[in-house]
Amino acid sequence: xxxxxxxxxxxxxxxxxxxxxxxxxxxxxxxxxxxxxxxxxxxxxxxxxxxxxxxxxxxxxxxxxxxxxxxxxxxxxxxxxxxxxxxxxxxxxxxxxxxxxxxxxxxxxxxxxxxxxxxxxxxxxxxxxxxxxxxxxxxxxxxxxxxxxxxxxxxxxxxxxxxxxxxxxxxxxxxxxxxxxxxxxxxxxxxxxxxxxxxxxxxxxxxxxxxxxxxxxxxxxxxxxxxxxxxxxxxxxxxxxxxxxxxxxxxxxxxxxxxxxxxxxxxxxxxxxxxxxxxxxxxxxxxxxxxxxxxxxxxxxxxxxxxxxxxxxxxxxxxxxxxxxxxxxxxxxxxxxxxxxxxxxxxxxxxxxxxxxxxxxxxxxxxxxxxxxxxxxxxxxxxxxx
Numbered sequence: 038x039x040x041x042x043x044x045x046x047x048x049x050x051x052x053x054x055x056x057x058x059x060x061x062x063x064x065x066x067x068x069x070x071x072x073x074x075x076x077x078x079x080x081x082x083x084x085x086x087x088x089x090x091x092x093x094x095x096x097x098x099x100x101x102x103x104x105x106x107x108x109x110x111x112x113x114x115x116x117x118x119x120x121x122x123x124x125x126x127x128x129x130x131x132x133x134x135x136x137x138x139x140x141x142x143x144x145x146x147x148x149x150x151x152x153x154x155x156x157x158x159x160x161x162x163x164x165x166x167x168x169x170x171x172x173x174x175x176x177x178x179x180x181x182x183x184x185x186x187x188x189x190x191x192x193x194x195x196x197x198x199x200x201x202x203x204x205x206x207x208x209x210x211x212x213x214x215x216x217x218x219x220x221x222x223x224x225x226x227x228x229x230x231x232x233x234x235x236x237x238x239x240x241x242x243x244x245x246x247x248x249x250x251x252x253x254x255x256x257x258x259x260x261x262x263x264x265x266x267x268x269x270x271x272x273x274x275x276x277x278x279x280x281x282x283x284x285x286x287x288x289x290x291x292x293x294x295x296x297x298x299x300x301x302x303x304x305x306x307x308x309x310x311x312x313x314x315x316x317x318x319x320x321x322x323x324x325x326x327x328x329x330x331x332x333x334x335x336x337x338x339x340x341x342x343x344x345x346x347x348x349x350x351x352x353x354x355x356x357x358x359x360x361x362x363x364x365x366x367x368x369x370x371x372x373x374x375x376x377x378x379x380x381x382x383x384x385x386x387x388x389x390x391x392x393x394x395x396x397x398x399x400x401x402x403x404x405x406x407x408x409x410x411x412x413x414x415x416x417x418x419x420x421x422x423x
């Protein structure tokens with residue numbers, strides 16, 4: 038038992054050391070070893086955001102308020118970048134980024150409250166990578182960072198995506214559903230309201246240059262920070278961002294493959310497809326966002342959001358509101374069905390680089406094994422970027 042405990046605790050540490058060594062070997066090479074001397078100035082930049090909120094959650098039988106939570110839709114973070122120009126138009130960048138997460142909405146729940154929510158935070162280390170970019174040849178990434186399909190499900194022009202998007206689970210993902218007999222389930226909103234999106238891995242990635250508003254990405258890597266997932270991942274994505282006349286368009290689609298062993302068992306290979314798109318009518322500022330995803334040996338989801346934005350409705354910046362609907366179905370696993378409706382509002386303060394937001398969202402879940410109570414969440418918060 039003791040040996041197993043030590044092994045489980047030390048494995049993530051060893052994985053972190055491997056990432057540091059891998060990126061550090063590249064980072065440690067001076068620019069002069071990469072290329073000839075250049076006169077342009079090297080830069081170090083610090084960036085980040087604080088995104089804290091107050092959450093009320095009602096599981097149908099009990100209601101409680103959780104102050105000062107971290108919004109999983111866009112977690113608090115701190116990062117640093119180092120940029121150095123190379124010859125022939127190439128640019129070198131090294132990036133490190135960590136999540137400043139405690140009380141994350143995808144981790145807290147009715148049973149544990151905030152207990153252990155820092156240790157259970159989904160992304161304490163977000164990025165530790167190096168990249169080489171060129172305007173005509175694209176960008177090459179190496180290290181812990183975003184896979185090619187990361188962000189594909191969140192193509193959104195509504196300005197409410199800080200709190201409302203296809204990942205409807207993020208408002209209260211850690212909370213458990215309650216059966217009609219009053220008992221709590223052993224699964225949470227996070228487990229049932231899925232988007233099949235990718236995340237950050239130790240990977241190699243390539244992004245093409247943007248041509249005619251289109252770009253392509255491809256990546257391959259492995260999960261090394263979570264002992265419960267040792268699979269290999271590969272994905273490819275296409276993105277579009279453009280406008281024509283009175284209309285603005287943004288969209289993306291991706292395929293993802295995952296398979297291999299984790300630390301306990303062989304996991305069946307899975308192929309996923311995800312896509313999202315958003316349209317903005319610039320004169321009226323009405324917008325529509327759609328998303329869809331499906332996964333082999335699982336189910337599918339569909340998402341739609343209708344919104345409106347105003348500039349200086351209040352004399353501080355953009356104001357936006359939206360109404361959305363999410364549907365999930367998995368007939369292969371006890372006929373799981375999930376529905377969610379959400380209303381969101383955001384006020385930006387452009388000069389101060391922060392925004393305030395509020396949302397109310399319900400979660401309706403059903404399957405063949407039991408009957409469940411509907412739940413809902415109300416959250417209001419502030420995101421400050423620097």
